[in-house]
Amino acid sequence: MINKENTSLSLKVNGGLDYQSGFAFIYLPTDLQSQRAEANPGFAQDTRTEVYNSNIQVAAVFTQLAMGGKLNLTTSAGAVRLHRDFRYNYTRGRNLPVGVQNPSRGGVQQLGTEYQLNTDVGIFAQQEANYDDKIIGTVGIRFDKSTLNGDNFNKFYAFPKASLALNLTRFGDWATKSGIISQLKPRIAYGATAGLPNWGTPYSQLDITGIGGLSGLQPLTTLGNPQIKPERATELEYGLDLGLFNNRVTAEFTLYNKKVVDLIQPLNFAPTTGLVSTNINAADLVNKGLELTIGAEVIRSRNVTWFVQPIFWYNRSEITRLTIPERLTGGFGATFGQWRVKEGYSPTQIVGQPRILPTTDPNYASSWTVYGDQQPKYELSLNQRITFFKNFEFSALLHYRNRFTVVSLQRVLFDEGGNTSDWNGTTETGNDGKQPNGIYRQNVNGLDESGKPKPGYNPSVASFLKLREVSLYYRVPKAVLNSAFRNVVQGIRVGVSGTNLLRWTDYKAGYDPENSNFGSLALGSGVDIGSAPLARRMMFHVAIDL
Amino acid sequence: MKFIRYSILTAAVLLSLNACNPFRTDLQTDPNYASVESVQTNATKGQLDNLAIGQFSLARNALATYNQVVGTIGKELFNFNSTESRWMTELNGLRPIDNSAFYNTATTGFGLPVRQANIIIASVAATNTVTDVQKSGYLGMANTFKGLAYLYMLNAQGTNGVRLSIENPYKPSKAATYAESLTGIAKILDDGAAQLDKAGTSFAFATPSGFAGFNTPTTFKQFNRAIALRVAIYQADWAKAATLLPQTFYNATGDLTAGPKHTFSATPPDFANPLINTATVRIVAVQKLFDDIEAGDKRLAKVRVLATPATFSSGVTYTTKYIQNLYNTANDPVPIIRNEELVLIAAEIAAQQGNTAEATRNINIVRANAGLAVYAGATTKDALINAILKERLYSLWYEGHRWVDMRRYNKLGEIYLPVTGMKVLERLEKPVAEVNWDLQNP
Numbered sequence: 011m012i013n014k015e016n017t018s019l020s021l022k023v024n025g026g027l028d029y030q031s032g033f034a035f036i037y038l039p040t041d042l043q044s045q046r047a048e049a050n051p052g053f054a055q056d057t058r059t060e061v062y063n064s065n066i067q068v069a070a071v072f073t074q075l076a077m078g079g080k081l082n083l084t085t086s087a088g089a090v091r092l093h094r095d096f097r098y099n100y101t102r103g104r105n106l107p108v109g110v111q112n113p114s115r116g117g118v119q120q121l122g123t124e125y126q127l128n129t130d131v132g133i134f135a136q137q138e139a140n141y142d143d144k145i146i147g148t149v150g151i152r153f154d155k156s157t158l159n160g161d162n163f164n165k166f167y168a169f170p171k172a173s174l175a176l177n178l179t180r181f182g183d184w185a186t187k188s189g190i191i192s193q194l195k196p197r198i199a200y201g202a203t204a205g206l207p208n209w210g211t212p213y214s215q216l217d218i219t220g221i222g223g224l225s226g227l228q229p230l231t232t233l234g235n236p237q238i239k240p241e242r243a244t245e246l247e248y249g250l251d252l253g254l255f256n257n258r259v260t261a262e263f264t265l266y267n268k269k270v271v272d273l274i275q276p277l278n279f280a281p282t283t284g285l286v287s288t289n290i291n292a293a294d295l296v297n298k299g300l301e302l303t304i305g306a307e308v309i310r311s312r313n314v315t316w317f318v319q320p321i322f323w324y325n326r327s328e329i330t331r332l333t334i335p336e337r338l339t340g341g342f343g344a345t346f347g348q349w350r351v352k353e354g355y356s357p358t359q360i361v362g363q364p365r366i367l368p369t370t371d372p373n374y375a376s377s378w379t380v381y382g383d384q385q386p387k388y389e390l391s392l393n394q395r396i397t398f399f400k401n402f403e404f405s406a407l408l409h410y411r412n413r414f415t416v417v418s419l420q421r422v423l424f425d426e427g428g429n430t431s432d433w434n435g436t437t438e439t440g441n442d443g444k445q446p447n448g449i450y451r452q453n454v455n456g457l458d459e460s461g462k463p464k465p466g467y468n469p470s471v472a473s474f475l476k477l478r479e480v481s482l483y484y485r486v487p488k489a490v491l492n493s494a495f496r497n498v499v500q501g502i503r504v505g506v507s508g509t510n511l512l513r514w515t516d517y518k519a520g521y522d523p524e525n526s527n528f529g530s531l532a533l534g535s536g537v538d539i540g541s542a543p544l545a546r547r548m549m550f551h552v553a554i555d556l
Numbered sequence: 557m558k559f560i561r562y563s564i565l566t567a568a569v570l571l572s573l574n575a576c577n578p579f580r581t582d583l584q585t586d587p588n589y590a591s592v593e594s595v596q597t598n599a600t601k602g603q604l605d606n607l608a609i610g611q612f613s614l615a616r617n618a619l620a621t622y623n624q625v626v627g628t629i630g631k632e633l634f635n636f637n638s639t640e641s642r643w644m645t646e647l648n649g650l651r652p653i654d655n656s657a658f659y660n661t662a663t664t665g666f667g668l669p670v671r672q673a674n675i676i677i678a679s680v681a682a683t684n685t686v687t688d689v690q691k692s693g694y695l696g697m698a699n700t701f702k703g704l705a706y707l708y709m710l711n712a713q714g715t716n717g718v719r720l721s722i723e724n725p726y727k728p729s730k731a732a733t734y735a736e737s738l739t740g741i742a743k744i745l746d747d748g749a750a751q752l753d754k755a756g757t758s759f760a761f762a763t764p765s766g767f768a769g770f771n772t773p774t775t776f777k778q779f780n781r782a783i784a785l786r787v788a789i790y791q792a793d794w795a796k797a798a799t800l801l802p803q804t805f806y807n808a809t810g811d812l813t814a815g816p817k818h819t820f821s822a823t824p825p826d827f828a829n830p831l832i833n834t835a836t837v838r839i840v841a842v843q844k845l846f847d848d849i850e851a852g853d854k855r856l857a858k859v860r861v862l863a864t865p866a867t868f869s870s871g872v873t874y875t876t877k878y879i880q881n882l883y884n885t886a887n888d889p890v891p892i893i894r895n896e897e898l899v900l901i902a903a904e905i906a907a908q909q910g911n912t913a914e915a916t917r918n919i920n921i922v923r924a925n926a927g928l929a930v931y932a933g934a935t936t937k938d939a940l941i942n943a944i945l946k947e948r949l950y951s952l953w954y955e956g957h958r959w960v961d962m963r964r965y966n967k968l969g970e971i972y973l974p975v976t977g978m979k980v981l982e983r984l985e986k987p988v989a990e991v992n993w994d995l996q997n998p
Binding site for chain 1: 578581584586587588590591592593594606607608609610611612613614642646651652654657658660663664666667668669671672675718719722725726728762764765766822823824826828832834835870886985986987988989991993994995996997
């Protein structure tokens with residue numbers, strides 16, 4: 011709109027629409043062993059989902075050069091409106107005729123439809139300043155409202171942010187003189203964002219029920235909370251970027267302190283009230299951690315280059331405020347281990363039977379034994395890339411996770427079925443050598459006379475080292491391509507790659523300590539009941555560029 | 557051309573922005589469900605009717621867990637569950653009982669029918685779409701099921717007691733003592749009976765087919781009084797029990813299976829009978845109980861003899877040849893309370909009050925029905941009570957009574973233990989969320 015020598019003003023209008031549709035089908039044939047004993051054998055489900063998202067953003071950007079072109083100022087402000095429309099329906103059929111997969115042919119049918127709609131509006135303003143690439147800073151603020159916030163749907167919440175970075179190598183010529191340091195950049199950043207409540211949080215719902223063909227209404231066990239507010243996640247991150255020898259060696263060091271205020275947590279009611287929970291802004295959570303990445307080109311020669319990149323990181327969590335009763339979640343009960351949400355403790359801590367205090371103590375009921383933390387002490391990964399004879403490229407990614415706790419039911423289940431490899435052995439830690447390990451480890455005998463678990467009990471603390479990815483590629487040289495295909499083919503690359511090929515672990519209570527029966531959850535994944543480990547895959551690749 | 561098209565597009569966007577305020581949003585109501593608020597003021601008759609059906613439906617909540625947990629603890633039956641060994645280990649005292657496990661449902665599953673009743677009571681009070689007589693019908697029905705749900709909850713919790721006021725979930729009352737809990741439940745049932753007296757000749761709402769014969773305020777009250785009778789014998793208040801007995805559907809010459817029933821259907825939103833054997837759940841009888849049954853006892857038909865005895869070997873090993881035969885299909889109805897129980901209660905009241913002839917007369921009604929000879933044992937009070945407990949064991953097998961009966965007579969130590977090391981728990985543990993609530997809200 012305006013474009014002068016030292017100033018410019020532009021107006022940007024962005025809009026987008028996207029539409030996704032999904033189809034999922036599950037079929038369990040009528041003559042499947044697990045189905046034959048069912049009252050209504052055979053199962054099929056046809057699930058369709060549609061998501062329609064739209065957004066429109068209007069922003070004005072004003073740039074200005076000052077101090078003789080050394081200071082670059084960018085001011086932007088604008089507004090955004092987002093709308094999400096989600097529709098889901100399924101048809102489920104049981105008691106299917108033999109060989110039929112269509113759920114609508116089932117003797118017993120069930121239908122389900124769900125709609126979700128929300129609209130979010132945001133207003134933002136930001137000022138960026140860059141002084142001669144020496145000092146780079148930003149301050150900004152954003153105001154957001156969302157219809158997911160129940161009765162607070164029309165209230166704007168403010169989320170500020172700011173960042174500052176110093177490019178020290180550009181202050182004077184000391185860096186060039188030293189000949190070693192090519193980049194030295196301390197940085198600090200702060201930002202706040204909203205965590206919106208899940209769909210449905212404000213609603214106290216009446217579900218339908220039926221008896222003898224009569225239709226009824228009954229409340230769900232979750233109580234709605236129309237007073238819900240968004241969570242506020244703030245992150246303070248500071249670190250240093252370092253480059254040596256013309257950036258042949260790089261290092262990034264970052265410390266962070268993420269604080270989530272007004273974390274939405276279920277307030278668990280006394281369940282004999284007929285209600286299980288309501289979601290409220292109940293807790294503050296702090297995540298502190300460290301990340302260190304080093305990258306180095308160890309060998310750089312005509313025929314061989316070898317790049318290594320080790321990364322070290324860890325995270326520690328703590329619930330710093332909790333206004334709801336402490337609660338256990340995830341897993342299959344305290345006998346096997348559950349996640350405990352409790353003030354002053356890590357929410358990923360796994361606790362369970364037996365209880366430590368005497369039964370006469372008023373705090374007996376929740377005096378759980380701590381088994382460990384689902385989060386590891388630390389993690390390490392090592393990425394390597396070697397190219398040799400110009401056209402071969404080899405890469406490998408190793409991942410090490412140190413001492414994390416797994417709720418393992420797999421060995422219990424296998425012991426109960428008499429299927430563990432050392433069932434007949436007698437050398438399990440703590441076993442007196444008089445009975446088979448398979449009996450010793452089982453529930454009844456896994457506890458000593460005082461009800462305390464004997465060694466070798468569940469859950470399990472484990473570490474692992476995995477070769478996550480490995481690959482070898484060969485690129486056919488240009489000269490060969492030119493002589494063989496003239497200029498029709500620009501490139502040919504062939505290779506093999508594998509994922510999850512090798513695993514070293516001290517985990518004895520199952521196949522793979524990374525197994526999770528519940529997939530990925532904030533709290534409660536990492537329960538191993540003997541599901542198949544991560545797929546081990548080998549792939550052969552041919553890529554031809556025309 | 558291109559320029560014109562872009563201009564039209566820009567104009568359209570600007571127009572649509574002008575047409576509505578882009579910052580404006582509206583309260584999003586729930587597009588999927590009816591809300592609790594919608595029935596709390598000025599509920600229509602249709603809404604009240606739906607809530608009433610919900611109450612009948614919710615009377616089946618936790619039924620299977622309750623009957624199976626109580627049956628297991630009382631050692632009348634076991635659940636050979638192929639994916640859950642705690643049915644056999646923890647519930648039989650072979651390892652510490654947990655307050656955070658699936659069997660909490662035998663307590664907590666009865667909170668929902670109580671809440672439903674409270675919603676109905678509040679909705680009825682805040683509407684004028686039905687007459688006062690009709691209102692009494694909704695209230696009497698709701699209070700009856702509320703009392704019944706509380707009674708199951710109390711049976712599971714024993715001396716831990718129950719919270720008698722849960723209208724405000726943020727301020728539920730503390731658990732009352734066992735005696736206070738029984739008094740409170742009796743009061744709820746008495747309120748229901750008084751409301752049913754004022755409810756006219758018919759209910760305003762439809763009732764499920766399992767309540768045939770109990771679907772008017774007068775006959776439904778006989779069901780209400782039968783539950784109140786159970787409470788009275790748990791209170792060992794024999795005079796009160798004797799007063800209540802004739803108000804129930806007790807019939808010395810009638811069908812012993814008479815009584816209201818839960819009905820089921822596998823078609824959603826209804827559900828299948830949850831007490832049947834499935835691929836994972838096999839309800840088996842403790843073998844000795846049915847090995848020891850008197851020759852010719854027709855109640856042996858409650859179980860079926862397996863060609864190959866069933867063995868459970870996860871955590872504990874036990875073998876039995878009897879599997880439950882009461883419920884075999886998804887639509888089989890389940891009795892809530894039967895005339896047979898009332899006859900045995902009549903015998904118990906008489907035995908407690910020293911009326912030996914009346915006690916044996918009622919025992920013999922049940923024995924004759926089972927194809928057995930008249931009772932020939934001693935007629936002391938203790939002998940009669942033991943005889944009644946034995947008849948109750950077989951007559952009410954898998955109906956959730958054995959453990960409660962033996963507990964109220966302080967005879968838990970007399971329960972036969974099929975596996976060395978097994979114990980009979982006195983009560984289920986207070987669920988962990990109940991404990992935590994009280995710690996947070998002292």
